Amino acid sequence: MNKPRAHAHTHGPSHSESPEALLKQSGLKLTVARKAVLDVLLKNHGPLTIEQISKSVRSPKCDLVTVYRIIEAFKKNRLISRCDFGDGIARYEFNPADGSHHHHHVICKSCESVEPLDLCVVQSWERSLQDRGYSDLTHKLEFFGVCKACKPSTSGARHETLL
Amino acid sequence: MNKPRAHAHTHGPSHSESPEALLKQSGLKLTVARKAVLDVLLKNHGPLTIEQISKSVRSPKCDLVTVYRIIEAFKKNRLISRCDFGDGIARYEFNPADGSHHHHHVICKSCESVEPLDLCVVQSWERSLQDRGYSDLTHKLEFFGVCKACKPSTSGARHETLL
DNA sequence: TTATCTGCAAACGATTTGCAGTTAG
DNA sequence: CTAACTGCAAATCGTTTGCAGATAA
Numbered sequence: 001m002n003k004p005r006a007h008a009h010t011h012g013p014s015h016s017e018s019p020e021a022l023l024k025q026s027g028l029k030l031t032v033a034r035k036a037v038l039d040v041l042l043k044n045h046g047p048l049t050i051e052q053i054s055k056s057v058r059s060p061k062c063d064l065v066t067v068y069r070i071i072e073a074f075k076k077n078r079l080i081s082r083c084d085f086g087d088g089i090a091r092y093e094f095n096p097a098d099g100s101h102h103h104h105h106v107i108c109k110s111c112e113s114v115e116p117l118d119l120c121v122v123q124s125w126e127r128s129l130q131d132r133g134y135s136d137l138t139h140k141l142e143f144f145g146v147c148k149a150c151k152p153s154t155s156g157a158r159h160e161t162l163l
Numbered sequence: 164m165n166k167p168r169a170h171a172h173t174h175g176p177s178h179s180e181s182p183e184a185l186l187k188q189s190g191l192k193l194t195v196a197r198k199a200v201l202d203v204l205l206k207n208h209g210p211l212t213i214e215q216i217s218k219s220v221r222s223p224k225c226d227l228v229t230v231y232r233i234i235e236a237f238k239k240n241r242l243i244s245r246c247d248f249g250d251g252i253a254r255y256e257f258n259p260a261d262g263s264h265h266h267h268h269v270i271c272k273s274c275e276s277v278e279p280l281d282l283c284v285v286q287s288w289e290r291s292l293q294d295r296g297y298s299d300l301t302h303k304l305e306f307f308g309v310c311k312a313c314k315p316s317t318s319g320a321r322h323e324t325l326l
Numbered sequence: 327t328t329a330t331c332t333g334c335a336a337a338c339g340a341t342t343t344g345c346a347g348t349t350a351g
Numbered sequence: 352c353t354a355a356c357t358g359c360a361a362a363t364c365g366t367t368t369g370c371a372g373a374t375a376a
Contacts, residue, residue: 029330029375050365063333068366070331084247086303088341089365106292109299121284122304129269133311136272140249141285141304148296192350192355213340226358231341233356251366252340 017042017097026077033062037070038079038094046105046114047083047091085112085142106143110150117143180205180260189240196225200233201242201257209268209277210246210254248275248305269306273313280306 019038023030040056041048048056054067062070071092074080083091085107104117126137182201186193203219204211211219217230225233234255237243246254248270259265267280289300 031331031375033332065334065367066332072367082249084249084303086245086247088251088253090251106297108297117288121288125280125284126306126308129306129308134269134271134306134308135314137306137308139304139306140247141302143289143292143297143300143302145289145292145297145300151298194350194356196357228342228359229357235342236356 022079026074026079028073028077032060033057033066034070034073036062037067038074041074041080041092041094045093045116047085047093049089049091053092083142084140086144104141104143106145106147108147108150109144110146113147113149115147185242189237189242191236191240195223196220196229197233197236199225200230201237204237204243204255204257208256208279210248210256212252212254216255246305247303249307267304267306269308269310271310271313272307273309276310276312278310 019035019042020030022038023034028034036057037053040053044056050064050067050071053071054062054064057067071080075082075092079095080092081095083093083105085091101118102120102123104120106115106117107113120141122139122141126139129137182198182205183193185201186197191197199220200216203216207219213227213230213234216234217225217227220230234243238245238255242258243255244258246256246268248254264281265283265286267283269278269280270276283304285302285304289302292300
């Protein structure tokens with residue numbers, strides 16, 4: 001259906017952790033494929049689909065299925081987390097060291113570009129949920145809109161790509 | 164994978180709109196199947212999977228494929244919206260008349276029960292995003308935790324069902 | 327060495343599509 | 352009557368699994 005376009009902000013690795021260290025810390029075997037996948041996740045901000053990750057890993061190429069398994073392992077070890085844009089395709093993003101730099105995204109319904117939002121006003125809610133008896137709380141929050149570049153046609157055209 | 168359990172709060176139709184009126188307003192043909200599906204969505208609070216909806220419609224039964232097509236039509240007409248719990252299964256929920264009673268959910272990672280949260284602290288963010296040039300804004304927000312009933316085992320057992 | 331990865335082929339489950347018959351307006 | 356809707360079968364697509372060979376520790 002929708003070809004996922006890689007509009008994600010790509011910037012230099014702003015993380016102190018090295019792929020090797022991260023894998024070691026998680027008790028995961030350091031393999032070529034895992035290091036390559038983690039590299040992709042560290043270098044790209046913004047959630048990536050399995051397909052995007054797989055295509056980003058070359059020389060040596062890494063099988064799609066292997067990426068699925070690596071992502072599964074990373075997720076289980078809390079190295080990454082899953083994002084849903086509402087199109088049924090799973091996207092994953094590196095999880096900066098324990099809660100630091102918690103953030104969310106605005107996703108353009110038209111061009112699917114992703115902009116990070118560096119704050120979160122929702123964490124206070126989690127406290128009140130704790131009072132209600134919930135534990136081990138987390139949340140997912142994504143915004144969807146039409147970005148400036150895709151300025152809305154003056155008529156009320158609808159963007160149904162996402163959401 | 165996970166059998167979707169129907170823990171959703173079921174309460175009487177607290178909506179003023181009748182299925183017939185809603186369909187008419189949307190310019191959709193009023194058919195037995197559509198009315199039945201809309202009835203299910205009106206009577207159940209909390210997002211339902213296509214399968215749950217399909218199973219809820221009986222006498223006459225409604226084909227799974229038909230439910231998919233009806234849901235598609237409803238979504239296009241903004242009658243319902245999609246929720247993602249992070250397990251790759253789409254869930255849908257009735258969209259109360261234009262923005263009124265906007266809400267979110269807490270989903271138990273263990274028993275998958277859904278509790279509605281009747282407020283939203285996020286709408287102020289949308290304004291600031293508008294200032295940044297975004298238009299036609301919406302958002303998805305879900306909380307995940309372990310509910311009181313599923314009280315966490317005193318040891319640090321992990322709940323990986325969702326998220 | 328040995329438990330853990332990886333690749334390839336095949337299975338799976340959710341969702342979509344084609345087509346012919348049915349129905350609402 | 353006619354366009355729109357529905358059911359059934361088959362296709363599609365993201366994701367998972369089985370198994371045998373390769374690899375990290």
